[in-house]
Amino acid sequence: MSDTSAATLPNGWEMVIGLEVHCELSTATKLFCGCPNQFGNEPNTNVCPVCLGLPGSLPVVNASAVEYAMRLGRALHCDVHRSVFARKNYFYPDMPKDYQVSQYDLPTNVEGWLELPDGSRVGIERAHIEEDTGKSTHVGGGGRIHEAGYSLVDYNRAGVPLVEIVGKPDLRTAEAARQYVSELRAIILAVDVSDAKMEEGSMRVDANVSVRRPGEPFGTRCEIKNLNSLRSLGRAIDYEARRQIDLLEAGERIIQQTRHWDEADGRTHTLRSKEEAEDYRYFAEPDLVPLDPTEADVAAIDASIPPLPADRRRALADAAGVEPAAAAMCVERDLDGLALVAIEAGAAPDRVLTHIDNNLAVDGADRLAPALFARLVGMETGGELTATQAKTVLADMVETGRSPEEIAAERGFEAMDTGALEGIVDELIAEHSDEWASFCDGNQKVAGFFVGAVMKATKGQADGKAVTALLRQKAEA
Amino acid sequence: MSAPISRDEVAHVANLARLQLTDDELDHFTDQLGAVLEHARDVAALDTSDVPPTAHPYELTNVLRPDEVRPTLDRDEVMAQAPASEDGMFRVPPVLGEAP
Numbered sequence: 402m403s404d405t406s407a408a409t410l411p412n413g414w415e416m417v418i419g420l421e422v423h424c425e426l427s428t429a430t431k432l433f434c435g436c437p438n439q440f441g442n443e444p445n446t447n448v449c450p451v452c453l454g455l456p457g458s459l460p461v462v463n464a465s466a467v468e469y470a471m472r473l474g475r476a477l478h479c480d481v482h483r484s485v486f487a488r489k490n491y492f493y494p495d496m497p498k499d500y501q502v503s504q505y506d507l508p509t510n511v512e513g514w515l516e517l518p519d520g521s522r523v524g525i526e527r528a529h530i531e532e533d534t535g536k537s538t539h540v541g542g543g544g545r546i547h548e549a550g551y552s553l554v555d556y557n558r559a560g561v562p563l564v565e566i567v568g569k570p571d572l573r574t575a576e577a578a579r580q581y582v583s584e585l586r587a588i589i590l591a592v593d594v595s596d597a598k599m600e601e602g603s604m605r606v607d608a609n610v611s612v613r614r615p616g617e618p619f620g621t622r623c624e625i626k627n628l629n630s631l632r633s634l635g636r637a638i639d640y641e642a643r644r645q646i647d648l649l650e651a652g653e654r655i656i657q658q659t660r661h662w663d664e665a666d667g668r669t670h671t672l673r674s675k676e677e678a679e680d681y682r683y684f685a686e687p688d689l690v691p692l693d694p695t696e697a698d699v700a701a702i703d704a705s706i707p708p709l710p711a712d713r714r715r716a717l718a719d720a721a722g723v724e725p726a727a728a729a730m731c732v733e734r735d736l737d738g739l740a741l742v743a744i745e746a747g748a749a750p751d752r753v754l755t756h757i758d759n760n761l762a763v764d765g766a767d768r769l770a771p772a773l774f775a776r777l778v779g780m781e782t783g784g785e786l787t788a789t790q791a792k793t794v795l796a797d798m799v800e801t802g803r804s805p806e807e808i809a810a811e812r813g814f815e816a817m818d819t820g821a822l823e824g825i826v827d828e829l830i831a832e833h834s835d836e837w838a839s840f841c842d843g844n845q846k847v848a849g850f851f852v853g854a855v856m857k858a859t860k861g862q863a864d865g866k867a868v869t870a871l872l873r874q875k876a877e878a
Numbered sequence: 879m880s881a882p883i884s885r886d887e888v889a890h891v892a893n894l895a896r897l898q899l900t901d902d903e904l905d906h907f908t909d910q911l912g913a914v915l916e917h918a919r920d921v922a923a924l925d926t927s928d929v930p931p932t933a934h935p936y937e938l939t940n941v942l943r944p945d946e947v948r949p950t951l952d953r954d955e956v957m958a959q960a961p962a963s964e965d966g967m968f969r970v971p972p973v974l975g976e977a978p
Binding site: 428429430434435436437443444445446447448449450453461462463464465466467483485490492494507537538539541550551552553554555556680682685687689690691692693694 | 894896933934936938939940941942943944945946947948949950951953956957964965966967968969970971972
């Protein structure tokens with residue numbers, strides 16, 4: 402259950418969200434045939450009798466697809482089971498066979514969970530293997546799908562291996578849903594089974610949304626499709642929940658249906674009603690035999706899984722003495738290794754995390770030498786550089802790879818000794834006696850004037866905090 | 879014992895399979911499917927609680943192939959099989975909504 406449950410809905414309503422995520426596996430070939438699994442080729446060039454569903458052709462399962470699916474399943478803490486492929490029968494030209502091979506009652510991965518940056522867990526019901534469908538382009542009638550004149554179909558994508566990750570209805574806010582998808586994407590990238598790009602469709606998210614009063618049974622849900630970005634996902638969920646609340650408060654009921662998100666008008670639209678009972682007549686695929694991995698197979702998969710984002714957040718948080726959520730940005734930017742080494746070398750953890758969060762969202766940050774980064778932080782906490790100077794030096798380090806000492810010296814960032822600073826302050830006080838009198842009377846606004854003047858006189862080398870402290874000290878003397 | 883399958887159920891299944899049946903055909907197939915299901919009832923009468931469900935008649939598992947690219951078909955040859963095509967794609971009647 403997610404903690405990210407800020408009550409944003411009117412009149413005590415609560416939303417319940419469950420996400421279904423399709424992820425295209427980055428294998429060399431399709432799930433059941435040797436056609437290339439490649440995006441962006443000329444239409445219908447990556448096809449063969451198997452993925453065109455020609456009579457007499459037989460599917461054979463791709464070993465890598467099974468391995469990738471299990472790797473993702475284990476990274477989601479699922480149990481891996483004996484699994485059976487099943488035919489999902491329906492009439493739609495995106496599958497030339499008139500059925501899609503999927504898994505039904507015996508999926509490969511079941512009962513897992515995923516951890517959000519705040520430490521809360523979201524349940525995973527299953528993560529099963531299935532084949533992707535072809536791509537239809539709708540022509541005529543203004544290009545809108547429900548007015549199309551005719552459709553053109555490209556089967557290059559038909560048969561590409563997918564894992565569908567079915568999450569439990571544990572999410573309560575659009576923000577938690579966004580975090581879930583971000584985290585899932587980070588895990589998919591960590592185990593290296595897909596490029597997981599929402600914009601290109603290699604990761605596709607459908608959202609089941611319903612509303613209820615807290616503690617009551619789940620309401621009737623609607624499924625939202627066409628969510629091509631995290632932004633769309635958040636907007637669509639918020640819109641859909643409000644639409645349902647408006648209906649219920651007007652005394653109407655929710656009809657279970659599939660709805661299409663329109664990014665342009667910011668609304669969801671009816672696609673088809675599910676009241677005519679989905680009847681896919683699933684049955685075991687007679688052309689394929691079950692998958693039954695041994696314990697040794699699963700152990701080998703487990704051994705191949707690198708540290709996951711949640712583990713990395715915890716490791717950095719422990720080293721830095723902060724909450725895991727505070728380490729989230731470092732892990733997201735893949736700079737937690739840098740942070741850990743710098744902290745181990747003695748750099749102040751809070752400055753390390755702050756620099757990574759605020760100043761290292763730049764290309765090349767991953768090439769920064771941890772030892773040099775640690776020295777920079779040391780110079781800053783030791784008073785040799787101000788925060789502003791440290792930021793400038795850091796940017797230069799990322800750009801040139803030079804040491805912080807060299808850059809600081811070249812830019813003339815040398816620690817102002819207190820004597821020199823005091824001399825400058827005394828001069829300014831003498832030149833601006835009226836302003837000084839006003840400051841001494843308690844007019845804090847004039848403090849900015851003096852700090853600015855000191856900065857100007859020292860070409861930015863003075864530490865603003867030190868100047869303010871010195872001014873106060875002199876005013877009270 | 880009730881009839882194994884009703885005429886309405888046969889009509890529903892025919893509709894799902896996109897089959898248009900006449901009234902006579904509906905009666906005919908209701909009888910035929912009923913006979914098949916009668917046989918299934920004989921099997922259902924046996925105690926199979928100790929028998930694991932069969933996924934496939936062969937006792938095989940994990941039949942896999944290496945992830946290696948194989949030759950694909952020539953597109954012109956593929957399109958020549960299609961009732962209609964355009965720009966290297968199959969041309970089909972318009973479809974309402976999206977895929978399930």
